Amino acid sequence: MEYTIKYKAVNTYDAPVDEAFWQFLLRPEENETQRVRLSKFSNSINAAVDASTNTFGFPICRVHLKKAVERISFEANYIISKKHSNPFSALDSVVNPVHTQLLNSLDFKIEYERFLGETSLTTLNREALPFKFSDSHSIFDNLNELNAWIYKNFEFKTRVTDVTITPSEFLAQGAGVCQDFTHLFLTIARLHQIPARYTSGYLHQGNGYKGDSQMHAWAECYIPEKGWLGFDPANNLIALENHIKVAHGRDYADCAPIKGIIYSNSEKNETNYVVEVQAREESEPDVFMDFEVSEPLPFAQQLAFQSQWQQQQYQQQQQLRQQQNPLDSSEL
Amino acid sequence: MSTTQQTIFSSYDKDPKFFDEIFDEKGNVKEVYQTLFDLYSGHSSQDFAKLNDKAKASFFNQGITFQVYTDQEAKEKIFPFDLFPRIIDHKEWETIERGVLQRSKALNHFIWDIYHDKKIIKQGIIPLDLITSSANYLQQMIGIDPPGGIYNHISGTDLIKHADGKYYVLEDNIRCPSGVSYVICNRTALKRALFGVFNHYNAHTVTDYAQNLLEIMESVKPRGVDEPNCVVITPGVYNSAYYEHSYLAKSMGVELVEGRDLFVENDFVYMQTIKGPERVDVIYRRIDDAFLDPLEFRPDSALGVPGLFSAYKKGNVCLVNAPGTGFADDKAVYTYMPEIIKYYLGEEPILNNVHTYHCSRPDELKYVLENVDKLVIKPVDEAGGYGISIGNRLTKEEIEKVKKTIQASPRKYIAQPIMSLSVHATYIEESESFESRHVDLRTFCLLGADKEFVLKGGLTRVALKKGNLIVNSSQGGGSKDTWVLKK
Numbered sequence: 001m002e003y004t005i006k007y008k009a010v011n012t013y014d015a016p017v018d019e020a021f022w023q024f025l026l027r028p029e030e031n032e033t034q035r036v037r038l039s040k041f042s043n044s045i046n047a048a049v050d051a052s053t054n055t056f057g058f059p060i061c062r063v064h065l066k067k068a069v070e071r072i073s074f075e076a077n078y079i080i081s082k083k084h085s086n087p088f089s090a091l092d093s094v095v096n097p098v099h100t101q102l103l104n105s106l107d108f109k110i111e112y113e114r115f116l117g118e119t120s121l122t123t124l125n126r127e128a129l130p131f132k133f134s135d136s137h138s139i140f141d142n143l144n145e146l147n148a149w150i151y152k153n154f155e156f157k158t159r160v161t162d163v164t165i166t167p168s169e170f171l172a173q174g175a176g177v178c179q180d181f182t183h184l185f186l187t188i189a190r191l192h193q194i195p196a197r198y199t200s201g202y203l204h205q206g207n208g209y210k211g212d213s214q215m216h217a218w219a220e221c222y223i224p225e226k227g228w229l230g231f232d233p234a235n236n237l238i239a240l241e242n243h244i245k246v247a248h249g250r251d252y253a254d255c256a257p258i259k260g261i262i263y264s265n266s267e268k269n270e271t272n273y274v275v276e277v278q279a280r281e282e283s284e285p286d287v288f289m290d291f292e293v294s295e296p297l298p299f300a301q302q303l304a305f306q307s308q309w310q311q312q313q314y315q316q317q318q319q320l321r322q323q324q325n326p327l328d329s330s331e332l
Numbered sequence: 333m334s335t336t337q338q339t340i341f342s343s344y345d346k347d348p349k350f351f352d353e354i355f356d357e358k359g360n361v362k363e364v365y366q367t368l369f370d371l372y373s374g375h376s377s378q379d380f381a382k383l384n385d386k387a388k389a390s391f392f393n394q395g396i397t398f399q400v401y402t403d404q405e406a407k408e409k410i411f412p413f414d415l416f417p418r419i420i421d422h423k424e425w426e427t428i429e430r431g432v433l434q435r436s437k438a439l440n441h442f443i444w445d446i447y448h449d450k451k452i453i454k455q456g457i458i459p460l461d462l463i464t465s466s467a468n469y470l471q472q473m474i475g476i477d478p479p480g481g482i483y484n485h486i487s488g489t490d491l492i493k494h495a496d497g498k499y500y501v502l503e504d505n506i507r508c509p510s511g512v513s514y515v516i517c518n519r520t521a522l523k524r525a526l527f528g529v530f531n532h533y534n535a536h537t538v539t540d541y542a543q544n545l546l547e548i549m550e551s552v553k554p555r556g557v558d559e560p561n562c563v564v565i566t567p568g569v570y571n572s573a574y575y576e577h578s579y580l581a582k583s584m585g586v587e588l589v590e591g592r593d594l595f596v597e598n599d600f601v602y603m604q605t606i607k608g609p610e611r612v613d614v615i616y617r618r619i620d621d622a623f624l625d626p627l628e629f630r631p632d633s634a635l636g637v638p639g640l641f642s643a644y645k646k647g648n649v650c651l652v653n654a655p656g657t658g659f660a661d662d663k664a665v666y667t668y669m670p671e672i673i674k675y676y677l678g679e680e681p682i683l684n685n686v687h688t689y690h691c692s693r694p695d696e697l698k699y700v701l702e703n704v705d706k707l708v709i710k711p712v713d714e715a716g717g718y719g720i721s722i723g724n725r726l727t728k729e730e731i732e733k734v735k736k737t738i739q740a741s742p743r744k745y746i747a748q749p750i751m752s753l754s755v756h757a758t759y760i761e762e763s764e765s766f767e768s769r770h771v772d773l774r775t776f777c778l779l780g781a782d783k784e785f786v787l788k789g790g791l792t793r794v795a796l797k798k799g800n801l802i803v804n805s806s807q808g809g810g811s812k813d814t815w816v817l818k819k
Contacts, residue, residue: 021638023627050598052642055472055628062639064597109460110450114471117464250471261626261638 001241002037005078005202006276007215009258013266016068020262023062025054025255026076026215028201029245038079044072056254058247074258084241093138099224103139103193112195112222114250121251122187124167133192143221143231144238146188150181151236156210163252178211178218179252181233185219186251195222197248199230200255204242205277210234214275215257220248244277340377340765344757351497351754352768353418364421364817367532372416377764380415383525384759387413390521396514396575411514412810413521415759416766418773418792419533425816428491428499428775429786431683434673435504436487436777436784441676443483443660447473457671466665468507468658470621472628476645480552480781483654486545487777491683493754500684500751501669502772506653506661508618511791512541512776513576518813519789535815536788542583544778544785549584549614551780552650560613563587563603565594567619567635577618591619596639601649614650621655667746686751691742700738700747704731707747709738724750753801756812758794770795772803773814788816 007026028036041049041061050062065072102108109116118124131149133142155175163179167187170180182198189196199220203212211217211234218232218239230239239245249255262269346355354365361369375383391410420428445451446469452458463469488509490502515538523530546562553560563586566577581588587603594603594612602609617624623633628641643649659665665672667688673681689696689707700707704723711719721734738745753770760767771794776787792812793803803809 021627023639048597050639052599052639053645054642055645064595106456106460107454110453113460113464114474259627259631261631 001082001084002280003078003080003082003202003204003244004276004278004280005076005080005244006274007076007257008073008274009075010071010073010272011260012071012270013262013264014070014268015264015266016070017065017072017262017264017266018068020065020260020264021062022065022074022261023060023259024074024076025058025060025200025247025257026078027059027061027246028078028080029058029247031245033083033085033241034244035081036078037081038077040077041074042076043074045069054247054249054254056247056249080244082241082244086240093141095136095138096224099139102224109193115195115197115222116190116193117250118187118190119251119253121164121166121183121253122190124171124187124191126191128168128171129188129191130171131188139194139223140226140229142192143189143194143223143229146185147231147233147238148236150185150233154181154184156181156234163256178216178232178234182217182219183251185231185233189219189221196220197228198251198255199239199245199248200252200257201246202244202275202277204244204279206279207242209237209242212277214273215246216243217252217255218243340373340375340380341757343760343763343765343767345768347755347768349495350752350768350770351493351495353493353754353756353771364419368417368419368529371529371532372766380759381761381764383415384761387415387521387525390524391517394517394520396517412796413518414794414810414812415522415525416757417522417529417813417815418756418771419535419815419817421817422819425788427682428773429788431499431501431681432487432489432775432777433784433786434677434679434682435489435501435669436484436506436779438669438673438676439487439504439506439657439660440482440484440779442672443654443657444481445676446659447476447656452672452675455675457675458665458668462662462664462668463659466659466662468621468656468662470656472641472645473654473656477647478552478644478654479554479647479650482552482779482781483657484660485548485552485652485654485779487779489683489775489777491773491775492751493773495752495754498684500686501666502686502751503663503666504661504669505774506657508620508653509774509776510573510576510618511774512787513579514811515776515787515789515791515814516541516579518791518811522813533815534818536818538787538789541776541787542580544787545580545616546584546586548778548780548783548785549616549650549652551783552652553613554648554650557613561603561611562614562616563589563594563612564616565589565591565619565637567623571618573618580616591633591635591637594637594640596637596643599639599643599646599648601637601640601643612649614652616652621658624651624655686748689747691738691745691747696747697738697742700745701735704734704747706750708750709734709745709747711744722750753795753803756792756794758796758810758812760796767798769798770801770803771812789814 027039028034030036043063047063047065052060052062054060131146157175158177160173161176161180165180167184170176170184186196186198197220199218201216203209203216205212218230220228220230222228230243232239232243247255346352346359354362356362388410391413396411446463453460484506486509488505491499492502494500519538549562550560564577564581566574566588568590578588589603594601601612603612619635622630623635625636625638625641626633627638644651669685670681673679689700691697691700707723709721726734753772755768756771757766758769771792774791776790778785792814794810794812795801795803796810
């Protein structure tokens with residue numbers, strides 16, 4: 001399968017932005033099932049693009065804006081090849097006591113500690129655990145049942161939650177978007193000692209999947225002897241050829257597609273995103289172009305979806321500077 | 333002379349419960365203090381009132397202040413300075429110096445291990461939860477090799493002297509230990525007020541700290557850099573330790589910067605100057621981990637530098653101290669310090685830890701239950717002094733209640749002997765005389781690549797309120813010049 005992916009973000013401000021930093025985590029991962037054949041990243045003002053890697057080793061690109069602008073757009077284009085795969089042949093439904101033993105061993109807990117511990121977005125009281133694994137089911141079956149349970153009991157609804165919502169708030173609300181579904185899945189899996197990680201990526205458009213109009217999120221769990229397998233609780237799917245992975249981390253904060261630090265007196269701002277994913281069965285010749293800067297883009301589309309990661313007013317930051325006064329950790 | 337001695341030391345209260353730094357058990361002045369005692373006894377209380385004002389003026393003129401935060405506002409205050417210096421002879425000092433160096437090195441090994449192989453956890457010496465549950469354990473630091481292999485370049489170990497006359501470590505500070513500028517200013521103030529006394533004692537200098545700090549910073553320069561460009565980054569003028577940040581930058585001869593003076597490009601850090609961008613190689617940061625880089629840690633931080641952490645991860649800049657050291661100076665980790673020292677260095681600890689009884693271990697639980705009146709009982713998972721019971725202040729009924737609580741969940745509690753801080757003669761303005769007050773000692777230890785340094789001196793903090801054991805400056809504490817004598 002060949003996918004042509006376009007990601008576009010358009011930021012507008014009602015007053016000029018003097019200085020800003022943006023960081024993007026958009027490029028599909030290279031792995032056993034995915035190959036990136038074209039990769040392009042550009043911005044409308046031709047600012048230089050830095051390449052770096054994040055904590056988990058995924059490539060990111062950064063833009064440091066040094067001149068005043070009121071609007072800026074970013075566009076990423078990728079062409080990738082994705083293999084069909086069928087993990088079911090390898091997954092058994094029989095409880096394996098060796099696996100249970102492994103999950104409880106100290107060395108295993110140390111090795112997967114990153115994906116077993118709670119974060120502020122994946123925290124829940126053990127007493128409030130809404131779904132319990134069955135001892136008579138295999139790890140895979142339990143995770144699959146969890147996937148179905150979340151899908152059935154929560155409504156997929158945009159603009160009722162933001163990226164800072166916790167699993168208990170989501171439980172109370174009963175509705176949210178893919179991040180919320182994923183965070184709940186991760187929380188419950190981790191409380192059952194299964195290493196689980198947040199995964200961001202693109203979704204095949206045109207199959208009617210929930211969350212396909214934006215970047216999507218799902219969970220990957222570590223199954224002993226089999227490795228990491230993706231579960232998409234917003235669609236009750238196993239992540240296969242329709243899920244194009246970009247990055248993983250402990251929660252959304254590690255995988256945010258765009259982060260921005262903006263210094264401006266602007267009171268109002270808008271960020272609009274477009275994600276287009278086109279699938280084709282045949283493939284094109286290989287082209288490799290990394291972070292190539294293309295011609296300035298015309299200022300275009302308007303869609304509504306606000307980034308929570310952008311803290312805007314410099315004024316506000318000045319206030320913060322005065323209010324917080326973070327003390328040295330060990331004061332006299 | 334005996335009459336003046338009576339006046340300025342007449343209200344001196346000798347309490348055998350505490351170790352007295354100046355007087356021995358028989359009430360005689362200790363040898364090392366004799367000359368100083370005689371010199372001071374030759375002055376009247378009016379003289380000392382005058383000298384006290386002079387010392388205050390010296391602090392005011394040097395601009396040494398600190399901030400006290402109240403609900404509404406922050407007030408600038410002069411740090412109270414005491415006229416009677418603390419004297420430590422070379423023998424006693426040698427133990428302290430070896431002891432704090434040993435702890436710093438062991439902590440550095442420990443932090444490296446936790447962010448790499450976690451061998452000490454695999455060996456079952458330290459529980460995994462103890463580390464991963466700490467808010468200061470940074471996932472981002474896993475697998476990172478800091479330049480020179482050093483995490484805690486600067487350590488501030490706090491010591492007290494117990495009634496048995498031995499030093500005990502209260503805590504290790506390896507995030508951003510502050511206070512060294514007061515050590516140097518105390519020396520200046522005492523010299524200005526009472527220069528003559530220095531003719532009778534041969535004390536080590538403390539002004540070489542900045543030079544050594546600079547050398548330590550230069551020793552951990554990134555690969556491929558010949559002459560590293562070092563800077564000090566401060567949260568800004570509103571920070572309570574701003575005086576110290578500017579003092580250190582000035583005395584090292586390096587730039588003092590704020591977050592917005594720096595920027596990152598292609599994972600290198602640059603400083604904006606009037607001549608254009610200048611690369612920065614080593615940063616002594618006085619900003620907490622969470623505020624270092626808004627793209628990596630707290631996104632609302634206005635104090636940090638976007639992209640700084642990726643530059644650090646690539647090894648293109650060195651941060652002093654490294655991010656993520658905070659889990660290792662945790663209260664809970666403290667109780668494991670003797671084991672940590674033995675595990676990494678194969679040595680016995682030189683300085684005493686305050687002994688800790690883990691109620692989870694049956695025989696220790698038995699001892700605790702039998703001796704509640706002699707112990708401090710602390711819950712392991714509470715911070716800020718909550719849930720602490722001090723045995724000798726409890727009634728019989730309260731002791732029974734505490735015992736029941738411990739027995740109900742022994743895993744939740746630890747117990748420590750009640751420690752008493754030693755006392756030292758201290759000038760008290762109200763009585764215009766010298767009285768005994770409790771003191772502790774903060775030491776400063778530097779670790780670099782193939783270089784180490786312990787400041788020969790330290791910050792002796794003194795609780796100015798009578799009977800008070802809390803020496804913190806925010807609680808009305810002051811400080812003393814601290815002399816380490818040469819051989």
